[in-house]
Amino acid sequence: MKHINFINIVFFLCTASVSISSLAQTDAGKQPRQSYTNHKPLAHHQVALEVLAASEAWIQAFNKGQSQVCVSGYRSDAVLRAKPFGLKKGIKAIKEFWTSFLNSGAANLVYTQVSIGVINEKTALLSANWQMNVGEGHIYQEKWVKENNRWLLAYDDFEVLKKYKRPISYTLNPVTSHKALAQAIKASANWIQGFNQQNAQVCGKGYAKNATMHGVPLAYIYDQKSIETFWAGLIKQGARNLTYHQPKFTAQTDHTVILSAQWSMNIGEGEIYQEKWIKQANGWVLNYDEFELLKKYL
Structure with a gap:
């Protein structure tokens, strides 16, 4: 089962494609500046681990x-x-x-x-x-x-x-709580790295089979396969340089970690309200993911 706001997502992907392809033709001074690029995409994850x-x-x-x-x-x-x-x-x-x-x-x-x-x-x-x-x-x-x-x-x-x-x-x-947090933080970092390497399969495998992803206003999806399709579409259009800013990681239990953060990539920025990471036999995966696109560049 899934529900995707096709009008929003198609419009977003199409305009993102136009925006990305036009960057090469746009004067450098007029290009929109991606937020949070004063640090590397995973810099704040590394701080948390240290x-x-x-x-x-x-x-x-x-x-x-x-x-x-x-x-x-x-x-x-x-x-x-x-x-x-x-x-x-x-x-x-x-x-x-x-x-x-x-x-x-x-x-x-x-x-x-x-x-x-x-x-x-x-x-x-x-x-x-x-x-x-x-x-x-x-x-x-x-x-x-x-x-x-x-x-x-x-x-x-x-x-x-x-x-x-x-x-x-x-x-x-x-x-034990420290260890759970560190493992979930590393799983999150691996997901971000996979996205920035244009690897939709890594993104898809980062979710549980019955995961829910609510990407406001783009999509509401209820299964791993459809979530991977969503990220594959975004990556295909050229989305990259995903950066997490000021993340907060909370170990609710030894098997559940909640993450919230601000985010940006080359085509927009927003807020992660909740990533719920759970520990399964094959490692830490996302069970619930809710984020919002608050500003689309160009």
């Missing part, structure tokens, strides 16, 4: 009791807001906090439902639920910044929502 790796390393250091390594993960002028412990300004106060906390017996830190939003190539925001042997809570914001090729925490805001009466032990993987 920050996830830095976050994983911080968690692993915490769980090994390596307070100095944890402290070195902050900028010298970082701010730590830890409710109900108060505000810690600067590396000295942050060092005292984590050293004391780890010496008290805190361990087994686990992050779940991790979400990471990329601001630019040097800034990303992370939030998550957390738990450890002494309690659990929520991380409202970890602001990660890149300095001298290292990702460091500039701001850290979390809260203890529940303190256990006595320490508990568990065997959860502390970074």
